[in-house]
Amino acid sequence: MSPVAHGVIALLPEACTSCMICVRECPTWCITVESHAEQVGEPGARRPRTVSILDRFAIDFGLCMYCGICIDVCPFDALEWAPAIDNSAANRNDLVHDTERLAGWRMHD
Amino acid sequence: MSAESRTVAREAWEETLGDLKAQGFAYLDLLTAIDRGDQIEVVAHVVEPVSAGQIRVSTRVPAVDPRLATATQLFPAAAWHEREAAEMFGLVFDGHPDPRPLLRRASPGRPPLRTATVLAARVAVPWPGAADPESAGKGARRRQLPPGVPVDWLDETST
Amino acid sequence: MMATAGEQVRAYRLAAEPGTRVLVASLGLACCAMEVESAVRLGLLRADADAADPSDRTVLLVAGTVTDALAPAVRAIVDELPAGTPIVSFGACAGTGGPYWDAPTVTKGVDQLVPVAQYIPGCPPRPEALVAGLLALPFGVAR
Numbered sequence: 001m002s003p004v005a006h007g008v009i010a011l012l013p014e015a016c017t018s019c020m021i022c023v024r025e026c027p028t029w030c031i032t033v034e035s036h037a038e039q040v041g042e043p044g045a046r047r048p049r050t051v052s053i054l055d056r057f058a059i060d061f062g063l064c065m066y067c068g069i070c071i072d073v074c075p076f077d078a079l080e081w082a083p084a085i086d087n088s089a090a091n092r093n094d095l096v097h098d099t100e101r102l103a104g105w106r107m108h109d
Numbered sequence: 110m111s112a113e114s115r116t117v118a119r120e121a122w123e124e125t126l127g128d129l130k131a132q133g134f135a136y137l138d139l140l141t142a143i144d145r146g147d148q149i150e151v152v153a154h155v156v157e158p159v160s161a162g163q164i165r166v167s168t169r170v171p172a173v174d175p176r177l178a179t180a181t182q183l184f185p186a187a188a189w190h191e192r193e194a195a196e197m198f199g200l201v202f203d204g205h206p207d208p209r210p211l212l213r214r215a216s217p218g219r220p221p222l223r224t225a226t227v228l229a230a231r232v233a234v235p236w237p238g239a240a241d242p243e244s245a246g247k248g249a250r251r252r253q254l255p256p257g258v259p260v261d262w263l264d265e266t267s268t
Numbered sequence: 269m270m271a272t273a274g275e276q277v278r279a280y281r282l283a284a285e286p287g288t289r290v291l292v293a294s295l296g297l298a299c300c301a302m303e304v305e306s307a308v309r310l311g312l313l314r315a316d317a318d319a320a321d322p323s324d325r326t327v328l329l330v331a332g333t334v335t336d337a338l339a340p341a342v343r344a345i346v347d348e349l350p351a352g353t354p355i356v357s358f359g360a361c362a363g364t365g366g367p368y369w370d371a372p373t374v375t376k377g378v379d380q381l382v383p384v385a386q387y388i389p390g391c392p393p394r395p396e397a398l399v400a401g402l403l404a405l406p407f408g409v410a411r
Binding site: 025033 | 234236237238242253255256
């Protein structure tokens, strides 16, 4: 069995554009993305560009069915399988992993 | 292996299944239903145990009058299948000896496997995909809906 | 007639902690029951035929989908266990309903019936995750 099989789903926050595709494709509605828009001025550009800034990315591993659809549909490879065996929790709410915890599951930078 | 398919009129349902049973298709493998909009399709798979030959028999009943003769007199195994199809699709199997719900324990509501039925959990839980960062601060564009729910879903549930 | 817990649950012991006599009573309700058994194949659990010892710490593992129709039977099995027996949910269905979160016939987690001491997420969880989740319980053994 692959070490990443049925482990966890890790997030690369810097790759996420808050496009919401994973959230909308998730069959169990277990992903939450919060973001806001910012105007970014660039040298040489005539007017500032609007970009989405990720505020919070969370996966509820209590609901997650480990189908991997979110990983497949992400256009920016911001999600990946990662190994984890010690992710049980005494409280239901602790099964919800937010941005930092998801980023911490990454195998490599 | 592709099974032979037969489509029959509602009135011929019991007779067709009876003929097949007489021909040796004595094992009922499956009986279920499919919501086709104005009609509910009921499907049965019968098997001839020696050759494992299989025939798929289907019929359609109007969604507003979803009655069909029970197959339980021919195939006792149809009893559970029909109870499930009845509670999930709102079908009525005339002559069923024990038409109690099989799986549902919640209060009776609209049949959950009719496509027009919005599941209660999908109303009670806000869809996380409704957030729209692109239109944030610009006024919402078209409202996003989860896949597989009717377009008038929010109107229906907000009233 | 309601069957007794002894007929419905399957007993295991942790291979890593044979001395602690942790009796893992597995209530297998769906495919996760197979995944619990796979931990035996991997040598992580022992399928235990020993008679229960009075010093056993029993854990009830609920593995699989709890349906509304089956909920009273699950509840009855829990009620037959010694008071304070920790309940561990194994997998997404037992924890929250998981893939069946919107199904009209499925209980949204065994914690709707009884308090859960430890949730092991996964669909299914890895066998190693089962052992890690069991060892996370406060058994009172050196860890």
